[in-house]
Amino acid sequence: MAKKVVIDPVTRIEGHLKIEVEVEGGKVVNAHSSGTMHRGIESILKGRNPVDPHVITPRACGVCPVSHAQAAVLCADDAFDVNPPENGRILRNLIQSSNNLMSHILHFYHLAALDYVVGPDVPPFIPRYKGDYRLPKAVNDAAVQQYIQALDIRMKAHEMLAIFGGKMPNLCGTVPGGVTETVSVDKIADFLWRLKEVKAFIDNTYVPTVVAVAKVYADYFDIGAGCKNLLSYGVYPESADGKKKLIKAGTFTDGKDTEFDPAKITEHVKYSWYTDDCGGLNPKNGKTTPALDKAGAYTWLKAPRYDGKVHEVGTLARMFVNRSQNPILVKTAEALGIPATKAFSVLGRHAARALEAKICAEAMMGWVMQLQPGKPTHTPYTIPKEGEGMGLTEASRGALGHWMKIENGKVANYQLVVPTTWNASPRDDKGVMGPIEQALIGTPVKDTNNPIEVVRVVRSFDPCIACAVHILDARKQVKKFKIY
Secondary structure, three states, rough: OEEEEEEEOOOOOOOOOOEEEEEEEOEEEEEEEEEEEEEOOOHOOOOOOOOHHHHHHHHHOOHHHHHHHHHHHHHHHHHHOOOOOOOHHHHHHHHHHHHHHHHHHHHHHHHHHHHOOOOOOOOOOOOOOOOOOOOHHHHHHHHHHHHHHHHHHHHHHHHHHHEEEEEEEEOOEOOOOOEEOOOOHHHHHHHHHHHHHHHHHHHHHHHHHHHHHHHHHHHHHHHOOOOOEEEEEEEEEEOOOOEEEEEEEEEEOEEEEOOOOOEEEEEEEOOEOOOOOOOOOOEEEEEEEEEEOOOOEEOOOOOOEEEEEEOOOOOOHHHHHHHOOHHHHHHHHHOOOOOOOOOOHHHHHHHHHHHHHHHHHHHOOOOOOOOOOOOEOOOOOOOOOOOEEEEEEEOOOOOEEEEEEEEEEEEEEEEEOOOHHHHOOOOOOOOOOOHHHHHHOOEEEOOOOOOHHHHHHHOOOEEEEHHHHHOOOOOOOOOOOOOO
16 A cells, blocks of 8 residues: 655755655655745736836746846847847856856755765754765765855855846846946956856866765666656857857757757646636746636646646756757766766756756856957847747756736736746646656655655755745645654
């Protein structure tokens, strides 16, 4: 007989996620992923000035507000028919990549690593699940020390962002048409010396530590495979029209690489607390009407699908989709002892995140030297009375899209489809599980009272429910729970 295990909330992620699994014969045989707060950003934006979303949407999340700002300004650029000048394009890349580097380091050291590393018996290292901790003492103790060092490196990444973005969180420098900050030799130098320190940490500490953990927990290359369909919107434009990107858009569906087409995105709501007329729509025509008492529903997250199929998003998706464009990616993984054939796994996701950090830090070294002091960073624009826009980018956690319709000079409709809406989605209208739910099936659980294996799978996706949902219904009964 299957035993039900409920983890509510899953800690060391952003926001409130409930995971419910059934364990039979020592393995997960069924899973449900539930976002337990309602998203309200779309409703807040209706009727507002079309330049407001780049200020409001970053408030969806304090970890990746920059990517929301970027998606919002790309959406506005599209609707206003404006492109940033060369300096503006490069500055946007530097601002966004600074935040993504910070987030990758945050995820490994301060969110996920404590599933593998045993620190001293003081917060934040306790409370913890009992059981499966295998690292040799020398590696374990080094990782604990790096926990502290990583805090300082994250601060440096925030400082890099603030040089050109104004502040963090909720930056103010990225705007439709470009960036408000100007470029000077002093700012380039300030950015560059911090970047060198961050890059050195990634190359000499972060990546080697991920490799060290992978060697000890090699069985996690065979756990958490998931749907094996991948989706990337692409990120970091390297041309004026945005078509050429450091990390390209694309999909890997049913074992084949395919071109990405945003018209193939739909959202399902059969098991989500939204009215049925919100389902089956492309986000450009999306609706977000709550239905808290909907029968059979178990989450506030919708179920995005691409070409009618489940797709995982995130660093694994980006790196896998770009494996042919960036051959050094595969060679680097192999040189580090990371098996490319095991990409679809818990450790495959951690490895992809570390490799992406390495690639992006190297690219940033080139971008910052391409800046031209004294040249424009912003292109003026006119807000149309009628129009629509789409802004697609990549947050650290995966594909992030914003869609806007303008009527009578105001926002008539605004929709966000965020990374964790893809990854932590519920079953769709066909009853097919979302990526995290699928990844949990078959996961071995040695002790249902200490389901550390379950949270290792979940945290490998780096969920951010704060992005996916925003408003809590305080009328719901408060539950008692243990926090690990």
